[in-house]
């Protein structure tokens with residue numbers, strides 16, 4: 001188990017009293033150390049939907065734990081070996097997956113009497129590290145794609161940044177030393193109380209967010225290794241189609257991150273995929289340097305044994321079992337992705353080209369043996385010895401001319417072909433790099449536009465005052481600006497290399513065309529050029545998609561900000577507040593209100609923002625360097641921007657008439673929202 005990169009284990013918790021009261025019975029049975037048996041409780045019922053499903057199914061994992069296994073058993077078998085890797089300097093991630101009430105929090109956090117893996121693993125780390133190492137703990141949650149510090153609840157929403165070495169950072173996230181076990185337990189318990197929770201049918205205190213404990217091991221002031229221990233949100237929420245409103249949004253966010261996590265694990269386990277897309281969710285972006293590479297990953301899938309939860313259990317075991325299959329047979333079981341289809345097509349075409357080239361060289365060889373076009377043979381000699389054949393009208397004619405690749409000319413064509421293919425691969429890698437740079441830069445640009453607008457609006461009206469959130473916006477803005485400068489440099493370099501590569505490819509293309517002596521060779525050249533073009537188009541399309549994804553993220557965040565704004569407005573209206581509290585709340589209200597409005601600005605500005613994609617597909621994109629956003633997206637954005645925000649006057653919420661709201665975007669930047677707010 002130690003050598004694998006991805007370990008998948010399953011834990012089945014005991015049947016609880018509520019389940020027993022409902023006369024639920026056990027439908028999952030651990031068979032031995034690795035296998036579990038799932039029995040369909042509706043076995044004897046005549047359910048048409050289940051007729052084709054197996055009634056009993058065995059699943060095999062790296063380990064299984066039943067009701068009699070305790071926290072130490074799980075730790076010793078599963079996560080204990082991971083600690084050794086972390087001590088050696090490798091990053092690692094352990095995550096608990098499963099439906100609500102299946103025991104994820106119990107395994108990861110546990111109780112005071114039965115501490116979970118977060119405590120046991122941290123304790124094991126302490127025992128193995130000497131005093132030249134420092135251990136720092138951070139505890140955060142991701143709820144609806146928003147990161148919050150669970151150790152500092154007043155810290156607001158946190159951003160994700162990636163430095164030039166690819167290290168992921170969350171500026172503003174607190175990191176504390178935890179000298180002993182009871183302190184770790186205290187941190188976890190307190191943090192957990194701050195987690196977004198809600199009562200579900202299966203669990204009174206169900207966690208609706210992903211909770212991440214990050215343990216950083218520092219040696220000589222440098223990061224030695226990083227360990228993530230994650231209690232994921234319940235997977236059932238992701239698949240519940242009855243959800244509406246907040247639950248629907250919550251489900252969509254959970255679904256998205258669990259799907260993204262699954263995709264990342266798929267790609268990492270595949271031997272053929274070079275590009276791993278971490279960007280689809282905050283969760284995977286955050287884990288970028290702790291999943292993959294030499295990092296160890298362990299998934300602990302959780303199920304309840306209860307017959308009443310059969311569907312969830314079935315889904316969880318299938319998810320875990322897919323992860324297992326990937327580990328054992330990486331290529332065969334991997335779902336076909338666009339990349340894989342492309343890679344396979346490329347291999348097929350290469351093979352085809354290879355055999356075509358072999359044919360042509362064997363013909364050439366024959367021709368050479370016959371003296372036709374043989375090295376050093378004069379053309380006349382070659383034509384003299386051409387074989388003759390009988391024409392339809394019976395007269396003797398010259399046989400069709402054999403390929404005329406002369407000696408060294410034939411091998412030169414092959415060499416050029418090889419060079420062209422190597423260059424195509426190199427261009428592909430450069431384009432992928434450029435795509436990643438574009439994506440990161442674009443998200444920073446959007447974020448900076450709104451940050452600047454909020455700060456300007458604030459400063460115009462409160463020159464002498466500042467708030468914590470404004471300070472944080474400024475600090476984050478500085479970091480983002482610095483990163484943008486770096487990205488811009490990187491982009492210039494990559495673009496230069498791409499341009500040079502394109503020139504070389506053109507040169508090779510013309511030389512190959514002039515050397516191609518047969519239809520087959522001309523066909524090969526055409527195919528290779530076409531393939532290179534398709535490759536460029538594919539990456540360009542992927543890049544546009546990724547940027548559209550960013551825009552969607554942004555609208556999602558704006559909705560979350562609107563919800564926050566509503567909460568503060570409600571407090572202002574309802575609360576029996578004293579003067580101090582009211583003042584504080586009003587300030588917060590203004591900042592959030594500005595945040596909501598200005599957050600949407602970049603979505604409109606985007607049409608005039610120069611695309612960072614210019615070099616991804618020069619031939620097609622050169623005439624139109626702007627990102628084209630599809631109409632639907634713009635209409636959706638417009639609709640959201642037209643939301644009229646209420647004004648709080650004397651503790652009452654009032655809506656402006658539509659005429660006062662009819663300002664242009666430029667007005668909006670110049671005239672901050674605070675200016676249009678009457679004094680409260």
Ligand SMILES: Nc1ncnc2c1ncn2[C@@H]1O[C@H](COP(=O)(O)OP(=O)(O)OP(=O)(O)O)[C@@H](O)[C@H]1O
Nearest residue numbers: 013014099100101102103104105106203206207234
């Ligand atoms: N292995 C176990 N042994 C004993 N009790 C357990 C075990 N696993 C879970 N439980 C109990 O089952 C209940 C639900 O567990 P828990 O809160 O850990 O579920 P969860 O998967 O984290 O749920 P949610 O996703 O809703 O947060 C808790 O009361 C917990 O103490």
